[in-house]
Amino acid sequence: MQYSYSSGTKSATGKSSNSCYRHYTAWGIKVSKNNNIAVIATPATVKMNVYKTTFDLYAPQGSTIIQRGCKLLCPMIERRWGRIHGDYLTDELIRLYLEALPKEIDTLILGCTHYPLIRDKISKYFKKNIVDPAVETTEDLLRELGRIKIKNGEVxxxxxxxxxxxxxxxxxxxxxxxxxxxxxxxxxxxxx
Incomplete structure (x- = not known):
């Protein structure tokens, strides 16, 4: 289990993150009522620190972000544990990852494109705001496809x-x- 913590200070590098991270982070900041946000993502994403860096650039002073590397969620989804092993193992794994988040977290960013596939299970254990990248990713893809003039059926x-x-x-x-x-x-x- 991997964590990263920020107290809302400006990024030392001042570097801008990829636009998708800006979208998800901005959306998280917008829907959060108490500026306490968590991101669940792959350990590689957490290690890159893109959510924290972006958050530090845009979040109000005193805001908090926690990044949690969930090493087993992607393999679980890719290997379709739920279909093979039933819901119990899937639910238990998700519960364990989310149960460790501080109680004051009111917004959860799904920091991996796989996670919307299990959003219904995540929402069983996190009853507050969930920022789902599927919508933003789809909109970004449609904009890019429009930019290169690919129309429905021409792919x-x-x-x-x-x-x-x-x-x-x-x-x-x-x-x-x-x-x-x-x-x-x-x-x-x-x-x-």
């Missing part, structure tokens, strides 16, 4: 390159299920 799956940070086999299984297409052009990106 040739053979020409799409997929870049993954995890195991290709897990991505292929999950992606082909959702897309109902065979995918081939997959590259692996090492995050850190």
């Amino acid at each position: 040739n799956m053979e020409k799409i390159d997929f870049i993954v940070s995890g195991k290709k086999e897990f991505f292929i299984d999950l992606a082909e299920t959702f897309l109902e297409e065979r995918i081939d052009n997959i590259r692996t990106l090492k995050l850190m």
Whole structure:
């Protein structure tokens, strides 16, 4: 379990984060009533510190962000634990990750694109504000597709390159299920 903590001070680097992190962080700041926000993400994302850096640039003084690296959530989703093992293990893992968050946290940012797939389970254990990246990610994708003038039905799956940070086999299984297409052009990106 990995944590990172901020007390709302300005970032030492002053560097700007990727726009998706700005969107999610800004949304978290907007919906939080007490400026106590948590991010659950992969350990690699937490290590990159992008949410904290962005938060420190935009959050009101005295705000708090906690980043929690949830090492097992992505593998759990990719390997479809719920389908294979039932809901008990999935629920217990999510409960353990969320139970350790301070009680004053009123907003939870889902800091991984996998996590919206288990949002219903997360919301069983976190009853306050949840910032879901699926909406922002979809809007960003649609803007980019519009920018390069791809219209509905004009996408040739053979020409799409997929870049993954995890195991290709897990991505292929999950992606082909959702897309109902065979995918081939997959590259692996090492995050850190």
